[in-house]
Amino acid sequence: MSGSAQDVVRTQLHEVFSGTEDDARARRRLESRAAGIKALGTWHATRVVQECREACGGAGYLAVNRFAALKGDSDVFTTFEGDNHVLLQLVAKGLLTDHASEFEDLDQLGMVRYVTNLAVETVIERTSAHKLLERVRDLLPGGDEWDREAGLLDSEYQLAMVRFREEHMLAGLARRIKRGIDQKRDPGAVFSQVQDHVIALARAHVERLVTEAFVDKVRTLPEGGEKAALALLCDLFALSTIEADRAWFMEHGRLTVQRSKAISREVNDLCRKVRPLAVGLVDAWGIPSAVLRAPDLVG
Numbered sequence: 020m021s022g023s024a025q026d027v028v029r030t031q032l033h034e035v036f037s038g039t040e041d042d043a044r045a046r047r048r049l050e051s052r053a054a055g056i057k058a059l060g061t062w063h064a065t066r067v068v069q070e071c072r073e074a075c076g077g078a079g080y081l082a083v084n085r086f087a088a089l090k091g092d093s094d095v096f097t098t099f100e101g102d103n104h105v106l107l108q109l110v111a112k113g114l115l116t117d118h119a120s121e122f123e124d125l126d127q128l129g130m131v132r133y134v135t136n137l138a139v140e141t142v143i144e145r146t147s148a149h150k151l152l153e154r155v156r157d158l159l160p161g162g163d164e165w166d167r168e169a170g171l172l173d174s175e176y177q178l179a180m181v182r183f184r185e186e187h188m189l190a191g192l193a194r195r196i197k198r199g200i201d202q203k204r205d206p207g208a209v210f211s212q213v214q215d216h217v218i219a220l221a222r223a224h225v226e227r228l229v230t231e232a233f234v235d236k237v238r239t240l241p242e243g244g245e246k247a248a249l250a251l252l253c254d255l256f257a258l259s260t261i262e263a264d265r266a267w268f269m270e271h272g273r274l275t276v277q278r279s280k281a282i283s284r285e286v287n288d289l290c291r292k293v294r295p296l297a298v299g300l301v302d303a304w305g306i307p308s309a310v311l312r313a314p315d316l317v318g
């Protein structure tokens with residue numbers, strides 16, 4: 020899911036710690052990116068292990084086939100090295116404060132005060148949700164007609180959708196915090212009350228980063244089988260991400276029911292296309308059979 024996004028983290032880590040990129044803002048961005056990818060990556064890993072366990076039926080439950088051990092390992096990663104929800108708060112806080120370089124190391128209360136005094140207008144102004152909406156519309160044949168299937172596999176359409184969602188959520192979160200503070204409520208309580216929006220924004224942000232990194236990676240590959248296979252996976256990731264949040268996109272007028280159904284059809288089609296490549300894609304990781312140690316399943 021996030022191999023390309025992890026490559027970006029690795030590159031940024033090198034730049035920040037080898038002195039080629041040495042400012043506090045770059046460090047904060049790196050920390051935020053690493054935190055967000057860790058959270059989504061570890062949740063994803065646990066879901067994958069469970070899916071594989073069920074796909075192997077009863078054999079998957081046998082200790083000898085090691086799913087229980089893998090589950091134990093992946094499960095705890097959602098908590099240690101930073102609880103995932105707490106890490107996502109860090110990501111969202113970074114997004115809110117990113118708009119004002121003069122603020123560093125804001126604590127939660129400071130961030131809320133900042134948002135109250137300054138940030139909302141800036142955040143709303145700087146988030147270009149309306150421009151992105153126009154871009155999404157431009158990419159659809161027929162302009163305002165949202166029920167055409169064409170364009171779903173256009174990475175510009177996919178990117179515009181995930182960018183729009185993030186920007187819209189960021190502006191919405193800033194407005195909610197400001198409204199609470201305007202009502203003279205306790206800043207900590209206000210932040211707590213919008214916790215679901217905080218987490219949703221951070222998720223949307225990380226999914227946008229992963230989609231961008233994946234699209235960039237596919238674009239740089241030379242034409243050939245590898246590019247074709249990764250392009251399928253990239254489309255599958257982007258469209259299944261939109262599909263998973265289709266209720267939000269419909270609530271915000273970015274998807275019609277027809278187009279939402281078209282996305283699900285496309286996701287199913289992509290799964291059918293990826294299926295014959297599955298063994299090759301797994302083998303590409305080069306995992307030695309000695310490491311697999313699941314005799315009942317892989318011999």
Ligand SMILES: Cc1cc2nc3c(=O)[nH]c(=O)nc-3n(C[C@H](O)[C@H](O)[C@H](O)COP(=O)(O)OP(=O)(O)OC[C@H]3O[C@@H](n4cnc5c(N)ncnc54)[C@H](O)[C@@H]3O)c2cc1C
Pocket residue numbers: 095098099100101102103104105
């Ligand atoms: C196997 C294992 C090995 C470990 N190894 C180490 C180690 O080597 N070194 C080390 O220093 N630590 C280690 N830890 C500790 C680990 O870092 C902590 O367990 C982790 O940071 C979570 O803290 P906690 O257990 O206090 O849970 P809590 O922070 O109490 O979290 C419990 C729940 O409360 C929620 N929560 C917590 N704070 C907030 C908040 N502000 N807003 C909203 N929700 C919140 C969390 O999302 C979570 O659902 C290890 C833990 C485990 C399980």
